[in-house]
Amino acid sequence: MGLPKEAVDRLLAENEQHVCPTEPEMCVRIVAIADLPTRFGNYQVVAFKSPFDQKEHAAFVHGNVLDAERVPVRLHSECLTGDAIGSMRCDCRDQLTASLETIGKMDRGIVLYLRQEGRGIGFSNKIRAYQLQDAGYDTVQANELLGFKPDERDYGVAAHMLRSLHVPSIRIMTNNPAKIADLTQHGVKIVGRIPIPVLLNEHNRQYLEAKRRKLGHLLEFEQADDAVDVAGASSR
Numbered sequence: 001m002g003l004p005k006e007a008v009d010r011l012l013a014e015n016e017q018h019v020c021p022t023e024p025e026m027c028v029r030i031v032a033i034a035d036l037p038t039r040f041g042n043y044q045v046v047a048f049k050s051p052f053d054q055k056e057h058a059a060f061v062h063g064n065v066l067d068a069e070r071v072p073v074r075l076h077s078e079c080l081t082g083d084a085i086g087s088m089r090c091d092c093r094d095q096l097t098a099s100l101e102t103i104g105k106m107d108r109g110i111v112l113y114l115r116q117e118g119r120g121i122g123f124s125n126k127i128r129a130y131q132l133q134d135a136g137y138d139t140v141q142a143n144e145l146l147g148f149k150p151d152e153r154d155y156g157v158a159a160h161m162l163r164s165l166h167v168p169s170i171r172i173m174t175n176n177p178a179k180i181a182d183l184t185q186h187g188v189k190i191v192g193r194i195p196i197p198v199l200l201n202e203h204n205r206q207y208l209e210a211k212r213r214k215l216g217h218l219l220e221f222e223q224a225d226d227a228v229d230v231a232g233a234s235s236r
Contacts, residue, residue, distance in 0.1 A: 002044045007066050008033045011046075015164065025052045026156035026186075030164055036060065040097075041104025048161055055115045059161055060100070063108030066166045070191055072109035074099035074173040075158050075183075077116040080123060088203035089130070095196050099173050102194075110165070112158050119143070120152030138210040150215060155179060159186035175217045 003011075011030050020027035028048040036045040038060075046059040065071050076099065082092030096111070103109030118126025125146055132142035140150040162170065171192035172180060180190055198208060198219050211217040 001064060002035070002042065003033070003061060003064055003066065007064065008044075011164070018164075019051065020160075023156065026154075026160050027052055028057060028157055028160050028164070038100065038104070040100035043100075043104070046165070048157075048164070050157065057115055057157060057161065058113040059165060060111040060113065061108075061165070062103050062106065062110070065108050065110055068108055068167065069169045071167050071170050072103055072106055072173060072194060073162070073167070073170040074103070074109075074111045074196075075114060075155060075179060076111055077114050077119065077153060080117060081126075088201055089133075090204055090207055091198045094199045098196050102173070110162075110167070112161055114153075114155075114158060116153045119150075120154070121146070121148050133206075138214070139207050140210050140214045151178065153182075155182045156186050159183055159188050162188060175219050177216055177218065 011033065015030040018027075018029040028050045030046055031049050032047040034045055036043045041062060044061045046061055048057040048059065049055070050057070074095075076092075076096050079087075079090060079092035081087040082090045083096055086093055099111050103111060117123045118129065121129070121143065125148070128146055129139065129142035132145055133139060137145065143150050143152075169189040169191050171194055172183070172190050173194040173196055174180065175196055175198065180193065184190060195218065200208060208217075208219060212219045
Protein backbone atom coordinates (compact mmCIF):
# COMPACT_ATOMS: atom_id res chain seq x y z
CA MET A 1 0.00 0.00 0.00
CA GLY A 2 1.23 3.45 -0.87
CA LEU A 3 0.10 6.86 0.28
CA PRO A 4 -3.64 6.62 1.00
CA LYS A 5 -6.02 9.03 -0.71
CA GLU A 6 -6.51 11.11 2.42
CA ALA A 7 -2.74 11.54 2.72
CA VAL A 8 -2.48 12.55 -0.94
CA ASP A 9 -5.29 15.08 -0.51
CA ARG A 10 -3.59 16.42 2.62
CA LEU A 11 -0.23 16.90 0.89
CA LEU A 12 -1.77 18.62 -2.11
CA ALA A 13 -3.80 20.96 0.11
CA GLU A 14 -0.76 21.83 2.25
CA ASN A 15 1.29 22.71 -0.82
CA GLU A 16 -1.31 24.59 -2.83
CA GLN A 17 -0.16 28.01 -1.62
CA HIS A 18 3.15 27.01 -0.06
CA VAL A 19 5.98 29.55 -0.02
CA CYS A 20 9.20 29.61 1.97
CA PRO A 21 9.84 32.82 3.95
CA THR A 22 13.53 31.88 4.28
CA GLU A 23 15.86 30.27 1.74
CA PRO A 24 13.48 30.73 -1.23
CA GLU A 25 16.07 29.18 -3.55
CA MET A 26 15.54 25.88 -1.71
CA CYS A 27 11.75 26.07 -1.81
CA VAL A 28 9.74 23.46 -3.66
CA ARG A 29 6.08 22.55 -3.50
CA ILE A 30 4.13 19.43 -4.38
CA VAL A 31 2.01 20.01 -7.48
CA ALA A 32 0.76 16.51 -8.38
CA ILE A 33 0.77 12.90 -7.16
CA ALA A 34 -0.09 9.79 -9.19
CA ASP A 35 0.28 6.01 -9.07
CA LEU A 36 3.25 4.66 -11.00
CA PRO A 37 3.53 0.89 -11.48
CA THR A 38 7.11 0.08 -12.55
CA ARG A 39 9.27 -2.93 -13.34
CA PHE A 40 10.75 -2.42 -9.86
CA GLY A 41 7.40 -2.52 -8.04
CA ASN A 42 4.46 -0.25 -7.35
CA TYR A 43 5.43 3.35 -6.73
CA GLN A 44 3.72 6.71 -6.55
CA VAL A 45 5.33 9.68 -8.26
CA VAL A 46 5.24 13.04 -6.52
CA ALA A 47 5.96 16.05 -8.73
CA PHE A 48 7.69 19.02 -7.07
CA LYS A 49 8.25 22.43 -8.62
CA SER A 50 10.47 25.27 -7.46
CA PRO A 51 8.95 28.76 -7.63
CA PHE A 52 12.50 30.13 -7.51
CA ASP A 53 14.07 28.61 -10.63
CA GLN A 54 11.06 26.66 -12.04
CA LYS A 55 13.01 23.39 -11.88
CA GLU A 56 10.91 20.26 -11.49
CA HIS A 57 12.02 17.45 -9.20
CA ALA A 58 10.43 14.08 -8.44
CA ALA A 59 9.96 11.73 -5.52
CA PHE A 60 9.25 8.09 -6.30
CA VAL A 61 7.50 6.79 -3.19
CA HIS A 62 6.99 3.13 -2.33
CA GLY A 63 4.64 2.42 0.56
CA ASN A 64 3.28 4.90 3.08
CA VAL A 65 6.17 7.11 4.22
CA LEU A 66 4.22 9.86 5.99
CA ASP A 67 5.42 10.26 9.59
CA ALA A 68 7.45 7.03 9.27
CA GLU A 69 10.85 6.77 10.94
CA ARG A 70 14.03 5.35 9.38
CA VAL A 71 12.71 5.55 5.83
CA PRO A 72 15.20 4.27 3.24
CA VAL A 73 15.93 7.18 0.89
CA ARG A 74 18.07 7.46 -2.22
CA LEU A 75 19.02 10.92 -3.48
CA HIS A 76 19.72 10.60 -7.19
CA SER A 77 20.95 13.48 -9.32
CA GLU A 78 19.82 13.54 -12.93
CA CYS A 79 22.16 11.93 -15.47
CA LEU A 80 20.71 11.92 -18.97
CA THR A 81 23.59 9.98 -20.51
CA GLY A 82 23.58 7.31 -17.83
CA ASP A 83 19.97 7.06 -16.68
CA ALA A 84 18.32 7.26 -20.12
CA ILE A 85 20.99 6.21 -22.62
CA GLY A 86 22.92 3.66 -20.56
CA SER A 87 26.34 5.31 -20.68
CA MET A 88 29.15 3.11 -19.41
CA ARG A 89 31.24 6.13 -18.37
CA CYS A 90 29.50 6.46 -15.00
CA ASP A 91 27.66 4.37 -12.41
CA CYS A 92 24.50 6.51 -12.32
CA ARG A 93 22.09 4.11 -14.00
CA ASP A 94 23.40 1.17 -11.96
CA GLN A 95 22.83 3.09 -8.72
CA LEU A 96 19.35 4.23 -9.77
CA THR A 97 18.30 0.73 -10.77
CA ALA A 98 19.75 -0.84 -7.62
CA SER A 99 17.95 1.72 -5.45
CA LEU A 100 14.57 1.21 -7.11
CA GLU A 101 14.93 -2.58 -6.96
CA THR A 102 15.96 -2.55 -3.30
CA ILE A 103 13.26 -0.13 -2.15
CA GLY A 104 10.65 -1.95 -4.24
CA LYS A 105 11.20 -5.03 -2.05
CA MET A 106 10.91 -3.08 1.21
CA ASP A 107 7.80 -1.96 3.09
CA ARG A 108 8.50 1.66 2.23
CA GLY A 109 11.12 3.97 0.78
CA ILE A 110 11.77 6.96 -1.47
CA VAL A 111 13.95 7.77 -4.45
CA LEU A 112 14.37 11.53 -4.83
CA TYR A 113 15.26 12.47 -8.41
CA LEU A 114 16.97 15.86 -8.44
CA ARG A 115 17.57 18.02 -11.49
CA GLN A 116 21.29 18.50 -10.88
CA GLU A 117 22.83 17.20 -14.09
CA GLY A 118 26.58 16.69 -14.12
CA ARG A 119 27.04 17.13 -10.35
CA GLY A 120 25.30 20.47 -10.69
CA ILE A 121 27.24 21.96 -13.63
CA GLY A 122 24.56 21.24 -16.25
CA PHE A 123 24.40 19.01 -19.30
CA SER A 124 26.50 21.10 -21.71
CA ASN A 125 29.30 21.56 -19.20
CA LYS A 126 29.19 17.86 -18.36
CA ILE A 127 29.87 17.04 -22.00
CA ARG A 128 32.69 19.60 -22.02
CA ALA A 129 34.08 17.78 -18.99
CA TYR A 130 33.80 14.50 -20.93
CA GLN A 131 35.94 16.05 -23.67
CA LEU A 132 38.60 16.88 -21.11
CA GLN A 133 38.39 13.36 -19.69
CA ASP A 134 38.89 12.02 -23.22
CA ALA A 135 42.12 14.04 -23.23
CA GLY A 136 43.34 12.32 -20.06
CA TYR A 137 42.02 14.40 -17.15
CA ASP A 138 39.99 12.76 -14.41
CA THR A 139 36.48 13.89 -13.44
CA VAL A 140 37.69 16.21 -10.66
CA GLN A 141 40.38 17.84 -12.80
CA ALA A 142 37.91 18.34 -15.67
CA ASN A 143 35.42 20.19 -13.48
CA GLU A 144 38.13 22.39 -12.05
CA LEU A 145 39.53 23.24 -15.49
CA LEU A 146 36.03 24.42 -16.44
CA GLY A 147 35.97 26.71 -13.40
CA PHE A 148 33.76 24.59 -11.16
CA LYS A 149 34.17 22.83 -7.84
CA PRO A 150 34.53 19.04 -8.12
CA ASP A 151 30.90 18.80 -6.98
CA GLU A 152 28.52 21.77 -7.29
CA ARG A 153 25.45 20.04 -5.88
CA ASP A 154 23.43 21.23 -2.91
CA TYR A 155 20.86 19.07 -1.15
CA GLY A 156 18.73 21.79 0.44
CA VAL A 157 15.95 21.05 -2.07
CA ALA A 158 16.08 17.35 -1.13
CA ALA A 159 15.76 18.25 2.56
CA HIS A 160 12.72 20.39 1.74
CA MET A 161 11.16 17.52 -0.24
CA LEU A 162 11.55 15.17 2.72
CA ARG A 163 9.94 17.71 5.05
CA SER A 164 7.07 18.14 2.59
CA LEU A 165 6.53 14.36 2.72
CA HIS A 166 6.59 14.44 6.54
CA VAL A 167 9.55 12.08 6.86
CA PRO A 168 11.18 12.60 10.30
CA SER A 169 14.24 10.35 9.87
CA ILE A 170 15.92 8.41 7.08
CA ARG A 171 18.42 5.70 6.29
CA ILE A 172 20.27 7.09 3.32
CA MET A 173 21.28 4.95 0.36
CA THR A 174 24.61 6.42 -0.70
CA ASN A 175 28.35 5.91 -0.98
CA ASN A 176 29.01 9.66 -0.66
CA PRO A 177 29.83 11.03 2.85
CA ALA A 178 29.49 14.61 1.57
CA LYS A 179 25.83 13.94 0.82
CA ILE A 180 25.29 12.85 4.43
CA ALA A 181 27.03 15.96 5.75
CA ASP A 182 25.07 18.30 3.48
CA LEU A 183 21.69 16.78 4.34
CA THR A 184 22.52 16.89 8.07
CA GLN A 185 23.42 20.57 7.72
CA HIS A 186 19.98 21.14 6.20
CA GLY A 187 18.27 19.53 9.18
CA VAL A 188 17.66 15.97 7.95
CA LYS A 189 17.93 13.33 10.68
CA ILE A 190 20.02 10.47 9.28
CA VAL A 191 20.01 7.30 11.39
CA GLY A 192 21.88 4.94 9.08
CA ARG A 193 23.55 4.39 5.71
CA ILE A 194 22.76 1.73 3.14
CA PRO A 195 25.75 1.24 0.77
CA ILE A 196 25.17 0.71 -2.94
CA PRO A 197 27.44 -1.78 -4.77
CA VAL A 198 29.04 -0.26 -7.86
CA LEU A 199 29.54 -2.17 -11.10
CA LEU A 200 33.06 -1.63 -12.43
CA ASN A 201 33.85 -1.70 -16.16
CA GLU A 202 36.70 -0.59 -18.41
CA HIS A 203 34.97 2.70 -19.24
CA ASN A 204 34.16 3.93 -15.73
CA ARG A 205 37.23 2.71 -13.83
CA GLN A 206 39.06 6.07 -13.86
CA TYR A 207 35.83 7.92 -13.00
CA LEU A 208 35.13 5.67 -10.00
CA GLU A 209 38.73 5.74 -8.80
CA ALA A 210 38.64 9.56 -8.80
CA LYS A 211 35.41 9.48 -6.79
CA ARG A 212 37.03 7.18 -4.26
CA ARG A 213 40.45 8.84 -4.00
CA LYS A 214 39.59 12.52 -4.44
CA LEU A 215 35.96 12.81 -3.31
CA GLY A 216 36.03 10.26 -0.51
CA HIS A 217 33.25 8.01 -1.79
CA LEU A 218 32.93 4.73 0.11
CA LEU A 219 32.89 2.40 -2.86
CA GLU A 220 32.55 -1.36 -3.02
CA PHE A 221 33.43 -2.29 -6.58
CA GLU A 222 31.93 -5.30 -8.33
CA GLN A 223 32.73 -6.90 -11.67
CA ALA A 224 30.94 -9.55 -13.67
CA ASP A 225 33.57 -12.19 -12.96
CA ASP A 226 35.05 -10.90 -9.71
CA ALA A 227 34.65 -8.32 -6.96
CA VAL A 228 37.28 -5.93 -5.70
CA ASP A 229 37.36 -3.91 -2.52
CA VAL A 230 37.90 -0.14 -2.41
CA ALA A 231 41.65 -0.60 -2.57
CA GLY A 232 41.36 -2.66 -5.73
CA ALA A 233 42.34 -5.98 -4.13
CA SER A 234 40.38 -9.14 -4.85
CA SER A 235 37.75 -9.87 -2.21
CA ARG A 236 37.05 -13.44 -3.22
